[in-house]
Structures are given as structure tokens and as C-alpha cells.
Amino acid sequence: MSLTIVGTIAFDSVKTPFGEVDRVIGGAATFTAWAASYLYNHIRLVSIIGDDWPSSELQKMHTRGIDLEGVKIVEEGKSFFWAGEYDKNMIDRTTLTTELNVLDDFDPVLPPLYRNSDFLMLGNLTPQIQIRVMEQMNDRPGFIAMDTMNFWIDIARDDLEEAIRRVDLLSINDEEARLLSGKYNLVEAAENILNMGVRYLIIKKGEHGALLFGENKMFFAPALPLSSITDPTGAGDSFAGGLMGYLASQSSVDFQTMKKGLIYGAVMGSFCVEDFSLRKLQELDKEIIENRANELMELSRVD
């Protein structure tokens, strides 16, 4: 069994009302892989970086058992760089800089071993790349999840809809769900998107939790109310990591495992936002995670 994660590795500069950091490690695949690594051991990463990326960070991932054969290191290349600033509500953010750098030429070629993966997480990339990754698989993975963003909904809708038809799970936020479906109401949006041919849909509502739709059922995973939120960057990617790590650790995926997967997703997202960059995600252990998962499952339980 194995989980292959395809996505970006980046440097981030982030300013929030609670502080700022400059050129720290970030990127969707980084957050996703770290979050998943606490729940599952056979993780493979597909990404691209420049040789400005700190080898110590690659070493840390390697030590956690994350396979890095799929991470292409471009000599004399510069890693993807994103800079942004968050509003007081910690939701709205302004992008100050986006330097694609090596990401501009990213066309992932999966190492032969990766072409047999049971679980595949396609991070937010062009829908064409997401499709090309799926086409490199020898057998269709048992479970494929994908993320996307407003930009691709706007400019690459046909490709995006094709990608959506090919995966098992689409995980997007509320604004993306509204844009993709043309429906403001999230229940209507979900119905519309499921009709595009995807088995499960997760609509992430940030600090307001996440909704799961599929099998004609609905589930809501609350977000844990936190007394301190430092930096929301990577929360959605950590959510994806917790979810996919948990699913990959199970023998099969059904609505019940999906529900618990959302809980682990919410848990990993909640850790992520407690500090800048990967700081919190790099210092967790199984017990801390299980305690918080239990806390979250109790939060809305009524007997």
C-alpha cells in the first residue's frame, strides 16, 4: 500500500496580525506530506524544487519515511516563492508576490515505483497536469483525491471537469464550490458538483469546519475552536494530509472511513494554524494527534 502526493514545495513569506516570517518552508505538498506522515508510513512525494531548497528539510522528510525520489531538484533553479498578508479575520488574504520559478516547467514524471500507488493525492496544479499524472499510473489507484482553485475554475473549466470525473474525491473550499457550481447555497452546490461525476465532495469552510457529501449522505466535521491562530497558510493542505493519511491507513474507503478521515483532516489543520510554516506540524506525535481527534469527536457529541 502507498500514498503518492503530487503538489508544490515552496518558500513562503507570510504576514499575519500575529507576526511575520520570511522565506520559510511551505508549499501544499510539504504540508500534506508532513500531516499524512503521522497517520501513514508509505508516502511518496512528487514535486519540483530549486537547489536553493534547504537539504536539511529534505533530510527531515526522509527521516520521517517520506520517499523523495519523485522530487525533482533543478540545479541552479529557484524554488517556487509565495508571499502574502492575512487580514484580521485570518481568512481574507492578499498575495504580495508569486514567483513560479522552477514550478513554471513542472511536468511531473512519476518514478516507475510510484506508478503503482493505492492512494493518490493531486494537489492544486493545472488540471492538465493532474490528468497527466493519473495517466502515468499502471493501474488506477484505489482512491484518488484532488484539490483545485478559483484560477483553474475560471480559465480551464473543461480540463478541470474532466479531472473531476476521473477522481474519487474533490476537496475544495466554500468559495471554490460556489464558483464551480454557480450555486451560492452549499447544499445545492454540492448536488451540482456531485453530478459532475465525483464520488465524494468535501467543502472546506476554514474555521467553520468542513462538509462531506456523497452516497446521498452528508457529514459535518467541526473545526476545533482555538484560542490562538497564528497563520492559516497550509491549513487546507494539512487537512488533505490528515484525511489521506488516515484513509491510506484503512483497508477500504466508505462513508464511515471518510467521516473519520475528515476528523483527522480537521485535527491536522488545527495544528498547522497554531504556528507559522511547518513549525507545529514537525513536532507532533501520535498521542497528541489522537487526543485532539478525540476532543474534536466529543465537541459536537450529544448522547
Next chain:
Amino acid sequence: MSLTIVGTIAFDSVKTPFGEVDRVIGGAATFTAWAASYLYNHIRLVSIIGDDWPSSELQKMHTRGIDLEGVKIVEEGKSFFWAGEYDKNMIDRTTLTTELNVLDDFDPVLPPLYRNSDFLMLGNLTPQIQIRVMEQMNDRPGFIAMDTMNFWIDIARDDLEEAIRRVDLLSINDEEARLLSGKYNLVEAAENILNMGVRYLIIKKGEHGALLFGENKMFFAPALPLSSITDPTGAGDSFAGGLMGYLASQSSVDFQTMKKGLIYGAVMGSFCVEDFSLRKLQELDKEIIENRANELMELSRVD
């Protein structure tokens, strides 16, 4: 045992993206009493109306067992009137008209029988009126809840804080909690407000659910995702009715009963928003309510 509800009865004119209604019945106490009436039988209402108020609506409440001795009818008086328009998100709203009319002179005098009430719900009125109602009680009710609004936080903070110290439960929305506490983070806001001397605090987040704080515990009641929301007017008041009706039906109030009370609050709020005015709230029955309560308790349950 009895539940006394003090608050406004009004005519509302409401426009939402889904339609509009002109001079329909509304008012916090109306929504609260109707919602509570499905969960508890001994309800007494304290309010003021003009003789323009339809007697058929008073008759309907009377038929439901709501005692109206405390509703003062001002001859040749005009009932409180509010007109507003909701934004597409069904949260932000613009008040177009507020005519206090008879409410301007509202200084409730409780009928003698009402002065022994086990449960007391103080709707959003001036904090001084809320205090004067409490002072008319022969014995302190076993459980007192109050609502308030931004306006009183801004202009009558001292009186408001005194009222808060005297009640068991303060039920407000997220923006009010932030304004009252000076804290943006809701966990910090809750800590601050509980330190004012109230036993329980509910922070309503509209379509994102409601948080309960107290006894060093936290509970989150999700809102049921609805495919159709017609008019949010009265949702918070219906929430209060479901909550207080459930609590009054129980032999004692502790964190466990409060949790279930929030579920019934969320349920009654969810019915309220499905149609304009009291239309939906007036046609419910116990079975429909229990089914939705079970649905809501299942929504976030993970075994």
C-alpha cells in the same frame, strides 16, 4: 413549572433574494414563544402591541397554550415595525425602517402569577428593562437567559454588565461577543465574557452553528445545512425558543441538558429560516422536530 418570555412583538417587512413580504408578524418574543411551545407547555409572554395587531394571531398563540396576560395591548397604539433587506449571503442586512411605536414606552409590569417563574427569557431590550423585570420576581427564577445587541453594548455597557452578572445564560452572536469582549478570537472572547460573572455563554454563528461555553467545557452545535433558506429573520429568537423550551421541560439544567438545548435551538432556527415570518414555525409538530433533532445529532457523530 413555567417559562416567562419577555420581548418584542412586531410587524416586519422583509426582502431577501428569494422574495419579499410586507407587514407580516414578527418580533423576537413571537418567534421565541412559538419555537418554545413545541417543547414546553407552560409559557407566559410579556410584551406590548398596538390594537393594529391581528387578534387572530393572538388567538393562535392562545390555542397553543401560550399565556398572553402579560401582553399589553395599547388602544389606538401602533405595533413596533421593522423593515429590512438581506444581502445575498443572507447574513448582512440593511435596516430600512424602525418604528418603535408602542415599544417606545415599554416598561413591563409582570402579572402577579408571572412573578413566580422557573425559567425566564429576557429578549433583546434595554438592559435596564431586563434588570427591572428580574427585580419584579418574587423568587429568583431557577434559570435566567438573556439576549442583547450591539446597540446596548455601545451605549449602555454598565447596565448591560450588571444584567449579565445576574443571569445564568447570555446568548449572543459572534459579532456581539467580539464587541462585548474586545477580543476577536471567540475562545478568548468567551473567556472574557464568562469572567463577567455569567454561568453559560452561547455564541451564535448563524449558518455556521453555535458554541456553548461554561463549566470549563465547550460544545459546538452545528447548523443543519439547508438546501433552501428563505428568510433568516427570527432565526436567533427561534433558537432561543427551542433552547429555553427544552430546558424548561427538564428537571434541572447542567452542561448535558444545555448541549441538548442547543440542538433544539438549532433545529427551531433551521425551521424558521425555511419560510418568511412564522409560516414554518406555525405548522410544525413534535415528530418533525424530533426527526430533525436526530438528524442534527447524527450530522457530526463519528463512532
